[in-house]
Amino acid sequence: MRFWEDPEFRKKLDTVRLIMKNRARGLRFGENRSRYFGRGIEVSHLKNYAEGEDVRFIDWNSSFRLGRIFLKVFSETRENFIYILLDRSASMEFGSPETKFTTAVKTAYCLAHTALSGFNRVVLAEFSDTLISARTVGRTDINGKFAAVMDSPPAARPTSFERSFGEFFAKFRRRGVVFVVSDMVDAPLSAIERLPRMALAHNFCVVQVSSPEDSALPESGEFKFEDSETGETVEISMTPDIARRFAESYSAFSTGVSKKCLRYGGHYFRLPCGSDPAVAVRGIMLGAGMGLAGND
């Protein structure tokens, strides 16, 4: 059974709705406010009636009171572009009770589902050292497409934020909201440097999936640590001091990513692997200021 077929999961997921603060720029109808005027249910302002215009939208109350004919102008609700960047690098295979990749996929599913519920356009992009794939996800095929993602394991490739993000920005120029679901770790630790460029093009939210292996090492013994992505090895005699310093380094790095996100108008959410994705997405939405608690 897929996780999305779980009734409990569905129930939790249905309580989350996505409301965007930014003006939607999509061409199609949606639930988000846009800068366009036209058909809608919310009156934006009144304007003088001109001959030929639809008389059904005449605001009779104002017309009688002021002695002129006014026409109601509605603000349109349009779809928004939601980009979900899913990390498929080799480092996502770690984690317990489930891998970071599984947690990331679940989270991405929840994000996509929530976005689709609000009549948004969702693009699911997978990356590692390059942009592996980018496909539009619709309400009818979301399960199928995520099933395909789930069935293919993470690529045994390193992470390159520079290259994969560059390809993504070149391909998707329409402004939207980018959710980066990743452990944010690559060999040169360059994820932080990519965030300013992302802030120029899109609104963004970083969901950093973490596992115990990211920050915890054995406190004693002789080890040869092999990088899962590059194959690079480090031989070291572990001591409690080194283990502590390793954990501190990872924590400092995560804090750095978080601060950078906030500085450039983005949002940051740290997600330990194994977390309930529905609850996590709700947290993400609230944390990012765009979530809405439903009927729970």
Added chain:
Amino acid sequence: MIEFQSLANSIFAVSVPVLVALYMLKLNRKTVKVPNVAFLKMIVSENRGSSLFKRLTSNILLLLEVLFLAALVGALMNPGRAGLSVVGKRLVLIVDNTITMTTAEAGGETRFETAKKEALEVLAANPNSSVSIIELSNYPRLAANNETDFRAAAAKLSAVSQTHFRPDWRFAFSLAEGLASEGQNPEIHAFSDFSSFSVAGISTVPGKVRHFYHVTGAKTRNVGISEFDITADPETGSAAQEIFFTVKNYDDYEVSFPVSVTSGGAKLYSSVFTLSARGSESKVLKRFGGGGAVRIEIAFGDSMPQDNVRSGSAGEGDRLSVLVSSERPYFYDAALSAAGGLAVETVPPGVPRSIYRNREFDLVVTDDSAEIAESSKYRCANFVAICPPDGFMGIKYGEWDYDVTFRAPSFPYEYMRSMDLSDIYVYRARRALATGSFGEIAFGSGGVPLFMRLARFDSSVFAVMFDPRQSNFPLKTAFPIFFSNVAGAVRNLVSAPEIFNIGSDNRMRLRRIYPAIRGPKLVVRDDGSRDVAEIDVSSLKSTDLLRLPPLTATGRYRLFNASAGPSARPVAEFYLNAPVGAVLSIKPGRVPGPARTAPAASAPAFEASHVSFAPVLILAALLLLLLDWIYQNFKVFFRGGGDA
């Protein structure tokens, strides 16, 4: 050379390979895959820098620990400076102060001064020993007895003065043996030029007492003054003095040289001496008025250096290989075959004889004048030269002499010892004259030499001065005996003498031992299985001579392959005997008076123990331990400071 007092503690050196093994096990680390090593690389300083540096630094810890263990094991073995023996010995030093020791060498230092310096070095090298010093003169005198104070012994040694007497080695060694037998680890050291040395009456076989011979002086000028004395003239009264001296030639050839005698700076006598091989000449001069030092000077011009090269241990074994080089070889071939025990090879007619020169034979028999003249170009060193040409080794021929009767020799001819020479006569022989280069000469009637032998240390030339095929010499019986005896002499020459002498340039032929040599080096071990020297044989061929290292102790020595274990069989062995009595030239400048009184010994400063390197090694070990600790903790300090 460093000597170890506690060599058994070298067993702890096993800890070094154990440490390396443990280090290897440590290197076999458990491989763990992690999401990312970027943070680890930031932490671990080992991963900074070039890969070469990484490799080096990863082994620094092992290097430090191995050095630490090596220093510790070395300290446990308690090494000391070579020569500074920890063993208390009974040393008896015989210092030659006879007349020949007045010779001034090229550096200006007399042999006596050199001998005293060497004796002082031996004293300093044995701080825990008791020392007796014997002055060697015509009546050996005890200069110091059972002295345990270094300074006192050195003072007494320096008080030994030069004399103009001749040595009495036998008495000196008897005295030394008696003194040496009193203590533990006895050793007798003789410091001399060994000019009149004779081993007769001296036990040179190493027993309880070890003999060391320290040879001083050059070995290339072999004409010297063997006797010198100044006495009052009994005939003319006390106003006149008689100066008596003897000049002797110890070379194997005749030499001529000018001799001058001065008295108080004034020339008293001047002449040119011509001395035959091993000949001597004495002079008695008179001087009136007395006073002033007498100086006898020998000026050398063209005297040839002594061929002091000895060799031995080259015998092939049972059969000697003999080459017959003659136009008509059948007679010699038959005679040699009848002699037995010889592998005879004949140069075929028409084949150039020069191609045989580089082949290895033990004996070459030839009647070819050209080949005899070229004998120095042969690899073989032993020749039987039949009718050598005029001029060969100084031979000069005269008229023919008929019916030459053989005269029985008054001294032994080894190679003809078993021949009955009394009845032998030769039908026809040319009158020959030979210089002193030939040692043993058998004369015919009228003083005509018939057999001559030039004997050198490593070769021999047997000259037969007549053609046996043209005489009525009893060929069928006598010549096989002659060849057999020659072969015996050659066999003795090439195989028996694995005996060398201290002070000589001793060389051993490699031919026999060459197949047993494994590796580039040989080790010389004495009877106590102690390594005393190392010889590099990597560049030597089987036909070369192996030069033995200079050794000072008599006794048996063995050569081992350096790579072989302690229980391996020796490659060769040889005996080292006392020096041969080679007399050397001297220039006595002054005849000193009686020996001065020895100065009083100064305060005792005798070193009670040997200078051990163990404390230094322990300090080094502690330093290495400190470095090891600093290295292991350096990263933590450094990184901690960086984070702060």
